[in-house]
Amino acid sequence: MGTHNYNLSEQFEFAGKAKTLSIVALVIGAAAIAYGFSDHALHERTFSNLLLMAYYFACVCMSGAFFLAVQFVAQAGWSASILRVPQAMARTLPLAAIILIVVCGLGLYTHDLYHHWNAPGLTDPKSPNYDKLIAGKAVFLNVPFFLGRQVIFLGVYSIFAMLLVRLSANEDLAGGLNSYKKSFKYSCIFLVVYGFTTPIFAFDTIMSLEAHWFSTMFGWYNFAAMWVSSLAIMAIIIILLRRSGYMSWVNNSHLHNLGQFIFGFSIFWTYVWFAQFLLIYYANIPEETVYFYKRFENFKFWFFLNLVLNFLTPVLLLMDRDNKRSDNKLLIVSILVLCGHWVDYYQMIMPGTVEDKAGFGPIEIGIAIGFVGLFTFTVLSNLAKKPLIAKNHPFLQESLHHHL
Amino acid sequence: MSNIKYILGSFGDPDEMMHGIEKLQENNIKIYDVYTPMPIHGIEAKLGVKRSRIDVAAFCFGITGTLAAFSLIYFTAVVDWRMNIGGKPAFALPDFIPIMFELTVLFCAFGMVGSYYASTHLFPGRAPRVMDLRATNDRFIIAIDAQQGAEHTKVDSLLKEAGALEVKYNERKYISYE
Numbered sequence: 001m002g003t004h005n006y007n008l009s010e011q012f013e014f015a016g017k018a019k020t021l022s023i024v025a026l027v028i029g030a031a032a033i034a035y036g037f038s039d040h041a042l043h044e045r046t047f048s049n050l051l052l053m054a055y056y057f058a059c060v061c062m063s064g065a066f067f068l069a070v071q072f073v074a075q076a077g078w079s080a081s082i083l084r085v086p087q088a089m090a091r092t093l094p095l096a097a098i099i100l101i102v103v104c105g106l107g108l109y110t111h112d113l114y115h116h117w118n119a120p121g122l123t124d125p126k127s128p129n130y131d132k133l134i135a136g137k138a139v140f141l142n143v144p145f146f147l148g149r150q151v152i153f154l155g156v157y158s159i160f161a162m163l164l165v166r167l168s169a170n171e172d173l174a175g176g177l178n179s180y181k182k183s184f185k186y187s188c189i190f191l192v193v194y195g196f197t198t199p200i201f202a203f204d205t206i207m208s209l210e211a212h213w214f215s216t217m218f219g220w221y222n223f224a225a226m227w228v229s230s231l232a233i234m235a236i237i238i239i240l241l242r243r244s245g246y247m248s249w250v251n252n253s254h255l256h257n258l259g260q261f262i263f264g265f266s267i268f269w270t271y272v273w274f275a276q277f278l279l280i281y282y283a284n285i286p287e288e289t290v291y292f293y294k295r296f297e298n299f300k301f302w303f304f305l306n307l308v309l310n311f312l313t314p315v316l317l318l319m320d321r322d323n324k325r326s327d328n329k330l331l332i333v334s335i336l337v338l339c340g341h342w343v344d345y346y347q348m349i350m351p352g353t354v355e356d357k358a359g360f361g362p363i364e365i366g367i368a369i370g371f372v373g374l375f376t377f378t379v380l381s382n383l384a385k386k387p388l389i390a391k392n393h394p395f396l397q398e399s400l401h402h403h404l
Numbered sequence: 405m406s407n408i409k410y411i412l413g414s415f416g417d418p419d420e421m422m423h424g425i426e427k428l429q430e431n432n433i434k435i436y437d438v439y440t441p442m443p444i445h446g447i448e449a450k451l452g453v454k455r456s457r458i459d460v461a462a463f464c465f466g467i468t469g470t471l472a473a474f475s476l477i478y479f480t481a482v483v484d485w486r487m488n489i490g491g492k493p494a495f496a497l498p499d500f501i502p503i504m505f506e507l508t509v510l511f512c513a514f515g516m517v518g519s520y521y522a523s524t525h526l527f528p529g530r531a532p533r534v535m536d537l538r539a540t541n542d543r544f545i546i547a548i549d550a551q552q553g554a555e556h557t558k559v560d561s562l563l564k565e566a567g568a569l570e571v572k573y574n575e576r577k578y579i580s581y582e
Contacts, residue, residue: 278501282490282498282499284491319463403446
């Protein structure tokens with residue numbers, strides 16, 4: 001390996017096909033939302049889809065910040081040259097957080113999104129709608145506390161995300177180890193906060209859609225899903241950037257690491273998914289099995305597609321070392337895993353909100369495309385604001401010479 | 405024909421050894437093997453060592469474990485002695501999966517340890533054989549098969565030029581720890 005001459009002030013320019021396509025996708029999304037709200041019968045379905053994509057969007061950006069923190073705490077060197085991509089995702093988190101809070105708030109106040117626990121009379125012993133179980137949970141599951149938790153969790157994640165991004169920007173200007181040490185410190189705090197609060201965040205946003213049912217595995221199950229999908233998005237962005245001539249310093253070894261991450265955490269996702277499923281299946285307690293009964297009877301196709309896309313695909317296609325190092329194959333698997341986690345969220349949300357009125361059509365596809373467009377547009381605009389490499393990162397040389 | 409079987413160039417510095425490998429290769433002298441006390445980056449590529457197929461072996465061992473577990477449970481719980489456990493069908497696949505998973509891991513791990521022992525001729529109770537004892541300590545050894553026809557004096561001078569601290573002529577392939 002000789003000495004490398006890379007342009008360390010290389011900057012991404014967000015223009016041309018990427019910009020046009022993301023705006024087209026945004027328009028398609030807007031059209032799908034307008035179509036969904038034009039017919040009263042489709043309101044709930046549209047809202048469930050908005051929740052799905054808003055949650056997906058926020059989770060992916062949160063995990064971008066989580067990735068940054070993990071790299072700092074592990075004092076990882078290999079990733080130093082690709083940190084700008086998760087940083088762009090972390091910068092998008094405040095926007096994603098606002099969208100998710102708005103969707104949850106509108107869902108609570110104007111629609112029956114959380115109707116399992118948020119309906120008139122559920123906690124009133126005199127009402128015919130009185131539900132003893134929900135009344136017992138009302139201390140935790142009530143509108144102000146619910147929205148307050150959403151705001152606080154997403155707010156704290158956003159603050160840490162922006163903090164890590166800003167420290168890296170300062171590092172570009174000032175150099176030295178000061179920013180790195182501070183990033184390390186804040187990352188440690190962030191990981192503790194994140195680890196304890198993401199399960200609660202998932203309980204709130206998704207699990208409370210079916211408030212009678214509960215599973216302590218659910219938080220980690222969602223964490224695994226958001227982390228894998230975020231890694232897959234990072235791999236896609238990096239591969240596509242490299243194809244259009246940017247980030248020439250990213251070599252197959254960096255892709256290998258990302259591939260290992262996607263492979264390993266897909267197995268972790270399956271492990272948690274199965275741990276939740278097996279215990280419920282084996283114990284066979286009606287109040288727990290009802291969750292899987294609904295999914296298995298009415299959503300059988302999605303139930304199995306979920307496992308095929310999120311377990312079999314990465315395991316069989318990414319097991320081989322050469323496949324992890326090949327950008328074509330990693331790109332295909334990453335796209336499949338992303339679709340797979342859409343399916344995952346779909347079968348988490350739909351049986352609890354729209355039940356038999358769920359479907360797959362222009363609303364689902366349109367809103368998903370719209371959010372992909374929004375994600376692409378915002379993340380790439382953020383990416384274009386800073387050079388593509390953190391040139392003063394103390395481990396930069398290790399990353400540039402990364403070789404497995 | 406002399407009795408010398410292997411010529412060993414003993415280097416004190418990995419960079420000099422890498423240089424020595426280049427020198428020998430330039431002169432078309434076939435290198436039998438290289439022994440180093442620590443892993444050296446890029447040496448496999450330089451020597452043209454083929455990639456290990458341990459991953460393929462691991463996959464095969466793993467699948468064997470999965471199938472072994474499945475057949476065992478299937479035979480005992482479905483064919484030979486059906487039992488009613490919690491009202492579930494005898495062939496309840498989700499219940500099988502943890503055991504199938506565990507045996508996959510077990511077979512895979514034992515299989516790989518076994519393959520490692522087999523390919524390195526290293527298993528408990530056997531005295532390890534090495535060409536030069538100091539290759540396990542502080543020296544980097546290039547071994548050249550002396551019967552291959554290269555002139556010994558030329559090999560000797562090439563090794564010394566590259567910085568070999570010592571050149572040995574072994575009449576036996578291995579010396580052992582015994």
